[in-house]
Amino acid sequence: MSALAVPRAAGAPAAxxxxxxxxxxKAFRRRDGTLHAALSEIALDVAEGEFVSILGPSGCGKSTLxxxxxxxxxxxxGAVRVGGAPVTGPGPDRGPVFQEFALFPWKTVLGxxxxxxxxQGVPRREAEARARAxxxxxxxSGFEAFYPKxxxxxxxxxxxxxxxxxxxPAILLMDEPFGALDAHTRTRLQNDLLALWERDRKTVLFxxxxxxxxxxxxxxxxxxxxSPGRIRAVVxxxxxxxxxxxxxxxxxxxxxxxxALEGMLEDGDGxxxxxxx
Amino acid sequence: xxxLPAGLPPLLALAGLLAAWEVASRFLAxxxxxxxxxxxxxxxDLVADPDFARNLLASLRRMxxxxxxxxxxxxxxxLAMGRSRTVAALLNPLTMMVYPVPKAALMPxxxxxxxxxxxxxxxxxxxxxxxxxxxxxxxxxxxxEEKMLWSAAAMGLSGPARAARVVLPAALPEILVxxxxxxxxxxxxxxxxxxxxxxxxxxxxxxxxxDLAQYETVYAxxxxxxxxxxxxxxxxxxxxxxxxxxxxxxxxLAPASA
Amino acid sequence: MSDPRERIxxxxxxxxxxxxxxxxxxLVGIWQAVVSLGLxxxxxxxxxxxxxxxxxxxxxxxxxxxxxGATLSRLAVGFLAALVLGVGIGILAAxxxxxxxxxxxxxxxxxxxxxxxxxxxxxxxxxxxxxSKIALVVADAVFPxxxxxxxxxxxxxxxxxxxxxxxGTSPRAALLRVVLPATLPSILxxxxxxxxxxxxxxxxxxxxxxxxxxxxxxxxxxxSFQTVDMFVPLIAISGLGLLLNGALGLARGRLLRGFPxxx
Numbered sequence: 001m002s003a004l005a006v007p008r009a010a011g012a013p014a015a016x017x018x019x020x021x022x023x024x025x026k027a028f029r030r031r032d033g034t035l036h037a038a039l040s041e042i043a044l045d046v047a048e049g050e051f052v053s054i055l056g057p058s059g060c061g062k063s064t065l066x067x068x069x070x071x072x073x074x075x076x077x078g079a080v081r082v083g084g085a086p087v088t089g090p091g092p093d094r095g096p097v098f099q100e101f102a103l104f105p106w107k108t109v110l111g112x113x114x115x116x117x118x119x120q121g122v123p124r125r126e127a128e129a130r131a132r133a134x135x136x137x138x139x140x141s142g143f144e145a146f147y148p149k150x151x152x153x154x155x156x157x158x159x160x161x162x163x164x165x166x167x168x169p170a171i172l173l174m175d176e177p178f179g180a181l182d183a184h185t186r187t188r189l190q191n192d193l194l195a196l197w198e199r200d201r202k203t204v205l206f207x208x209x210x211x212x213x214x215x216x217x218x219x220x221x222x223x224x225x226x227s228p229g230r231i232r233a234v235v236x237x238x239x240x241x242x243x244x245x246x247x248x249x250x251x252x253x254x255x256x257x258x259x260a261l262e263g264m265l266e267d268g269d270g271x272x273x274x275x276x277x
Numbered sequence: 278x279x280x281l282p283a284g285l286p287p288l289l290a291l292a293g294l295l296a297a298w299e300v301a302s303r304f305l306a307x308x309x310x311x312x313x314x315x316x317x318x319x320x321x322d323l324v325a326d327p328d329f330a331r332n333l334l335a336s337l338r339r340m341x342x343x344x345x346x347x348x349x350x351x352x353x354x355x356l357a358m359g360r361s362r363t364v365a366a367l368l369n370p371l372t373m374m375v376y377p378v379p380k381a382a383l384m385p386x387x388x389x390x391x392x393x394x395x396x397x398x399x400x401x402x403x404x405x406x407x408x409x410x411x412x413x414x415x416x417x418x419x420x421x422e423e424k425m426l427w428s429a430a431a432m433g434l435s436g437p438a439r440a441a442r443v444v445l446p447a448a449l450p451e452i453l454v455x456x457x458x459x460x461x462x463x464x465x466x467x468x469x470x471x472x473x474x475x476x477x478x479x480x481x482x483x484x485x486x487x488d489l490a491q492y493e494t495v496y497a498x499x500x501x502x503x504x505x506x507x508x509x510x511x512x513x514x515x516x517x518x519x520x521x522x523x524x525x526x527x528x529x530l531a532p533a534s535a
Numbered sequence: 536m537s538d539p540r541e542r543i544x545x546x547x548x549x550x551x552x553x554x555x556x557x558x559x560x561x562l563v564g565i566w567q568a569v570v571s572l573g574l575x576x577x578x579x580x581x582x583x584x585x586x587x588x589x590x591x592x593x594x595x596x597x598x599x600x601x602x603x604g605a606t607l608s609r610l611a612v613g614f615l616a617a618l619v620l621g622v623g624i625g626i627l628a629a630x631x632x633x634x635x636x637x638x639x640x641x642x643x644x645x646x647x648x649x650x651x652x653x654x655x656x657x658x659x660x661x662x663x664x665x666x667s668k669i670a671l672v673v674a675d676a677v678f679p680x681x682x683x684x685x686x687x688x689x690x691x692x693x694x695x696x697x698x699x700x701x702x703g704t705s706p707r708a709a710l711l712r713v714v715l716p717a718t719l720p721s722i723l724x725x726x727x728x729x730x731x732x733x734x735x736x737x738x739x740x741x742x743x744x745x746x747x748x749x750x751x752x753x754x755x756x757x758x759s760f761q762t763v764d765m766f767v768p769l770i771a772i773s774g775l776g777l778l779l780n781g782a783l784g785l786a787r788g789r790l791l792r793g794f795p796x797x798x
Binding site for chain 2: 637645646648650660735772
Binding site: 067070071072089090091092094095096098100102104105106107108115116119120147148149160163164167169 | 693701703719794
């Protein structure tokens with residue numbers, strides 16, 4: 001992936017995007033046999049090292065878009081290219097972090113974090129040593145031998161993040177990762193994620209329905225509408241980094257972004273024809 | 278892909294099983310494995326035989342009696358276990374101990390006490406059906422949400438009224454799972470006890486045919502018993518869907534056995 | 536132990552255990568009373584003490600142990616074969632819609648068939664020896680295990696598989712390393728039912744036709760009206776069932792350490 005590193009012009013995506021989404025559509029078959037258009041004609045480029053949020057109401061297909069980039073779900077039309085190659089399935093260049101954590105309940109914290117390394121043939125001893133370092137990095141030293149059921153939601157999500165970071169994917173695909181956490185824990189994890197990203201500068205595709213979360217974290221925010229899911233607007237978040245929550249809250253530009261994005265979400269959130277499947 | 282009508286795949290499966298049987302009988306050429314047409318040809322004679330019909334009806338009568346008695350005994354006991362820790366603590370170890378005992382194996386002892394008549398065979402069926410009904414009623418009643426009962430109490434329902442109008446319907450889906458297992462168990466216990474006692478009933482007829490080396494008849498009876506099992510299951514599933522349609526699709530197939 | 540709450544919990548557990556003994560002791564008490572009051576002749580109902588003494592004597596008797604061993608070996612072979620078949624087919628069906636489309640209707644037709652009715656067919660094709668009894672055990676035990684595996688595998692969170700696939704696990708390896716362990720709680724529930732079923736079925740098969748095993752001992756005792764000896768194999772099979780069930784429970788506790796507790 002490093003061969004594709006291109007210096008990025010401020011505000012706009014670079015010429016050779018790391019993720020290129022073109023003409024992407026996805027339709028699901030409902031129980032009664034009719035088709036439900038989840039995504040329609042999505043086009044989006046994401047540059048290497050960019051933090052892009054996909055913001056939209058529930059049911060707008062934003063998670064589906066992420067799953068297609070991950071290679072977990074096949075599109076009905078269109079294509080996704082990552083690093084120039086078309087996506088045909090999941091791969092360790094794109095690491096997912098799910099709202100549901102999806103930790104392996106039969107493995108300990110250490111076993112979960114070491115899983116990806118073991119899957120790629122790293123010897124047990126080395127995998128565990130590296131996993132131990134990652135567990136420490138997400139602040140869970142001392143919990144290595146715990147099972148996921150013994151952890152709080154915030155701790156589980158830290159383990160899930162460490163499990164994905166362990167195999168060093170170039171891209172993080174985050175599917176409402178903090179959606180299941182309480183407000184206080186969510187804020188802490190947002191801060192930690194931002195610190196991590198400012199250090200590693202991995203490409204992040206971050207699905208959320210929280211406006212302030214999207215503005216706080218992102219370089220760009222993609223706003224989606226529902227039924228079918230389309231891109232309504234792409235907003236550049238021209239706020240300086242490193243960002244600190246307390247300063248941002250007082251920053252008029254931050255406030256304008258939040259108000260504008262909330263307005264867009266409300267417009268697109270009127271009564272829906274047909275309802276959700 | 279178009280969906281197949283719901284009844285078709287099982288019919289195809291049945292046809293596949295018969296085809297596999299036919300192939301096996303041609304290739305193995307065993308005396309003990311007649312061909313499918315020969316077996317099917319033995320069916321009309323079997324069904325028309327008044328003796329067979331009498332035995333089959335006797336079996337079914339015992340089965341129905343045993344099943345209903347078991348339901349009347351085990352259902353209240355199971356519900357009480359689910360709602361009272363004391364009752365559960367009282368009855369759990371006993372059921373654990375009785376669980377791995379083959380109920381049909383009690384046949385020789387019970388025959389010794391009660392004779393070879395209907396009473397012994399029906400009692401064995403009652404014993405066989407009671408445990409799954411008891412267990413599932415227990416699980417169902419235990420899972421009833423406490424807050425549902427609080428709401429009912431707040432509306433002024435008395436204890437017995439709550440049991441009849443809240444616990445019973447809420448536990449019904451789980452109870453029906455137990456009943457489904459119970460029906461298959463009743464059939465199995467019935468057939469097995471008759472195989473062991475060999476006095477009357479379809480199980481006795483089956484083994485008598487085996488002793489007389491009437492192999493086509495043996496297989497024809499197996500088909501009849503199998504059809505009985507599947508038929509009862511289909512009927513029950515239909516009734517279940519009507520009764521507890523609100524509870525969603527069935528919790529897979531009830532693992533019915535022994 | 537020094538924690539008072541812990542002590543209260545232990546004492547509650549003890550009280551519940553004592554409560555559970557009541558009906559069992561009560562039944563034995565009624566049994567003893569019936570015998571003592573002369574309500575039943577000893578030929579029909581021997582005293583509990585007599586049965587217990589015969590049990591203890593038989594459990595040390597090499598001939599009896601040989602019969603118990605025959606039963607145990609049939610049970611073990613049949614149960615393990617059913618476990619391998621049921622889990623194998625269940626996981627394959629979970630992986631492949633084609634296999635599932637074949638397995639599901641077959642199960643729909645075969646699961647409600649009373650398998651003992653197939654026993655004569657097994658005898659005719661496999662003979663009167665061990666093979667037909669083991670086949671009956673497999674036929675009976677495989678369905679609860681297969682059904683539990685199918686149901687469990689269908690409920691595995693797809694994101695668990697996705698997480699593993701993204702980490703570089705191949706689809707086939709994910710079946711073994713994610714789907715199988717994630718289905719384990721369900722498989723063990725099915726295995727528990729399958730084990731009890733195996734116990735019951737092997738005993739019945741031995742009762743119907745056999746020259747050895749615990750079931751045969753019961754029939755032999757019944758033919759010669761040795762009522763005391765009829766109780767012994769029944770108590771032995773119950774004990775065997777409890778023992779095997781306990782062993783499975785221990786294995787379950789170890790294997791499912793990480794999984795959330797069930798209801």
